[in-house]
Amino acid sequence: MSVDHPDGLRSTYEPVTATVTAGSAVTAGDPLGVLQAGHPGCPVAACLHWGVRRDRLDHLDPLVLLRPPGVRLLPWEGAAPG
Template sequence: MSTPRAVLAALVVAGLLTGVPAAAAAPGPSPAGSGPPAALWTWPLFDAPTVSRPFDAPDTPYAAGHRGVDLASTVGEQVLAAGDGVVAFAGTVAGRPVVSVDHTDGLRTTYEPVSPGVAAGQPVARGSPLGVLVAGHAGCPVDACLHWGLRRGDTYLDPLLLLRPPRVRLLPWH
């Protein structure tokens, strides 16, 4: 028979983390065991850019929506891998340069319009350069905007969830 504390710990580990993709839920160990845990994810641009257009999940898989966030920036800024992974695609889609990176737990981040400096199959570390931002993202209110997307399988998710600390919810014990 399990104790209430053991059951609670098992429930938390099993996924009572809400609003955060599973791969982002638990930070990894920090170097040399000192200080806070190392982050698994980072902004795909230097510093914390302004979100010029937020994520807007479509009502159905084929409905209108905004399947990512637009980050205000400038032409020529380096675009960085948000997390460790392997480049799944680096090329042109519908006339726009795109880079996609596969991560653990079935997550894929996408970055566009980005002139790639990486190639498909190449491993990348969190914060490493993927290419440079180019102009041409429709509706961008500044010089250039990075459209940053996130999917798990065929489901689009808000990529800003990767940057938020996990929320742990404890259920009442009766």
């Protein structure tokens, strides 16, 4: 799955089954799809591969785009209290 951003960047997410249709407009926080489990090389139940690129061959480190504000983890509604 890929998302084209107004600044010319494209973010990619895999293995994801889209819950939005190609060409749909999305905003920050909108669910894009469902992470699929069980692909080769993933040491746990499911691994998300996230990438960012400018043009076809200019790949960027996606973590650089998070600074600031950084990563913020939210509680999962199904998680046991701890």
